Amino acid sequence: MMTGNELIPHLFRSEYSKITSVLARSFGFEHIEIAEDIASDTFLLAAETWGIKGVPENPVAWLYAAAKNRARDHLKRNNIFSKKVTTALQQSNTEVQEAEIDLSEKNITDSQLQMMFAICSPIIAIEAQIGLSLRILCGFGIEEIADAFLSNKETINKRLFRAKEKLRNEKVKIAFPSPSEINKRLETVLTTLYLLFNEGYYSLSQNITLRKDLCLEAMRLNYLLIENATTNKPSVNALLALMCFHASRFEARINLNGDQILYEDQDTSLWDTELIKQGEFYLNKGAEGNELTKYHLEAGIAWWHTSKSDTKEKWESILQLYNKLLITEYSPIAALNRTYALSKANGKQVAIIEAEKLNLTTSHLYYALLGYLYTDVDNDKAVGNLQTALNLAKSEADKITIAKSVNKLLNDNKTV
Amino acid sequence: MKEFMMVFRNAGMGDFKPTPEQIQTVEKQWADWFGGIAAQGKYAGGSRPAPEGKTVKPGNVVTDGPYAEVKEILMGFTLINADSLEDAVEIAKGCPILLVGGNVEVRPVVGMNS
Numbered sequence: 001m002m003t004g005n006e007l008i009p010h011l012f013r014s015e016y017s018k019i020t021s022v023l024a025r026s027f028g029f030e031h032i033e034i035a036e037d038i039a040s041d042t043f044l045l046a047a048e049t050w051g052i053k054g055v056p057e058n059p060v061a062w063l064y065a066a067a068k069n070r071a072r073d074h075l076k077r078n079n080i081f082s083k084k085v086t087t088a089l090q091q092s093n094t095e096v097q098e099a100e101i102d103l104s105e106k107n108i109t110d111s112q113l114q115m116m117f118a119i120c121s122p123i124i125a126i127e128a129q130i131g132l133s134l135r136i137l138c139g140f141g142i143e144e145i146a147d148a149f150l151s152n153k154e155t156i157n158k159r160l161f162r163a164k165e166k167l168r169n170e171k172v173k174i175a176f177p178s179p180s181e182i183n184k185r186l187e188t189v190l191t192t193l194y195l196l197f198n199e200g201y202y203s204l205s206q207n208i209t210l211r212k213d214l215c216l217e218a219m220r221l222n223y224l225l226i227e228n229a230t231t232n233k234p235s236v237n238a239l240l241a242l243m244c245f246h247a248s249r250f251e252a253r254i255n256l257n258g259d260q261i262l263y264e265d266q267d268t269s270l271w272d273t274e275l276i277k278q279g280e281f282y283l284n285k286g287a288e289g290n291e292l293t294k295y296h297l298e299a300g301i302a303w304w305h306t307s308k309s310d311t312k313e314k315w316e317s318i319l320q321l322y323n324k325l326l327i328t329e330y331s332p333i334a335a336l337n338r339t340y341a342l343s344k345a346n347g348k349q350v351a352i353i354e355a356e357k358l359n360l361t362t363s364h365l366y367y368a369l370l371g372y373l374y375t376d377v378d379n380d381k382a383v384g385n386l387q388t389a390l391n392l393a394k395s396e397a398d399k400i401t402i403a404k405s406v407n408k409l410l411n412d413n414k415t416v
Numbered sequence: 417m418k419e420f421m422m423v424f425r426n427a428g429m430g431d432f433k434p435t436p437e438q439i440q441t442v443e444k445q446w447a448d449w450f451g452g453i454a455a456q457g458k459y460a461g462g463s464r465p466a467p468e469g470k471t472v473k474p475g476n477v478v479t480d481g482p483y484a485e486v487k488e489i490l491m492g493f494t495l496i497n498a499d500s501l502e503d504a505v506e507i508a509k510g511c512p513i514l515l516v517g518g519n520v521e522v523r524p525v526v527g528m529n530s
Contacts, residue, residue, distance in 0.1 A: 319448070319451070320444075320447055322451065322455075323447045323448065323450060323451025323454065324447075324451075326451055326454035326455050327450060327451070327454045327459055330454060330455075330459070334455075335454075335455040335456070338451060338455050339455065342448070342451075346448070354452050354455065357452070357455075357456050358455060358456060359456070
């Protein structure tokens, strides 16, 4: 059995966001900080009490009861104050209403979903949406968020404070969007979850456990949307499928030293087949209906990557998915990946012509791609491009990978 | 970047019935060409009309389809963003319709009010 010291951080991660969401929904978003304070206080009280009296039989129920008591005290105080003020000002006699804090499973899920819609709002910048999601919906500490963003506590604190202020000023409600709005609002929520996952998957942070946690939290929040009938849309399933396929390579893509292992060099026995199966399940769910979003296309591409086979069919399918993806939404990374798939499907000569048109001359990945395409076609050009890539690369991991390719080419040339 | 419209025209196919493989090849040519434009961040939308349709002429004359008296029929159009008319023309040179005797008209797009 876990002691209080081990249990509390664990419970904080899972229960803090539930308590905060429920309280904030009953107080209104304008009092979000009070909700956060009460949730934090509850854990402080747990640490003190459990340290002396031992861990209670049902720790979660204990936390909920304590949170309810604190919330009730707060409301009582607040009511006395506002009643006094209103009587003094207007001589009116408003009834003191004691709102019941409902910490049932259904209300917790609803509150978390509604909080998700409140936070993932285009009113605030996307980094702020992710930061607030991590804080309020995932119970991450400010330090962890700072670590994930390669930033510092002060910056993150300021960012979250400003974001909350902005949402308050705009009178954001913790509520489900109306049926006519839901698709549009859901789009913003999915973008945030997508970026939250990517933050963990592609982050330069050395903290591997934290990075994995970011991905798992994005998946958990995505799953909340699937569990609810109104938000269980094809795009939501497609995004979870995409995350499952990527997450299946968690163990294979980073070695014991924390270094990235390239896809080609990964040990496929470390790929999580259970997650791949789950991804396939959600991708099939996402295929119901006519909706074809970028998440469907990206999940399709990710699905092809769950098999390491090098068939013509595979690369032709990936190429066509990238063609569609780019028409839906341009991104430099997709353009580069599409050109790689083009070389696999249509040959390097065709791909070189297309690559030269991309003009992504500030990206080391662009020159790394040209270096790959020119390898065995024109090795001098290949080396030249790889050296440009090396000069442009910023991260140590990228530099090492590119330097390896340059050395390999130079050594191969010598032997010829 | 300026916006240009590319209009694709070709002679009708008459009674020619392409095989599934031929259809697949043509579809891939178009998909790869559009994908290449999109990979440069220059794709800006487009559409392909279905073969059936009506043509409306003065005096409320309505005829079936666009084909009756024209040698060329409209196959579709695409909007692209290009640096210049020359750039747009360069892009048009890769259009698969040129492989089967069709043509591409490239026109700068101006607003309705200009």
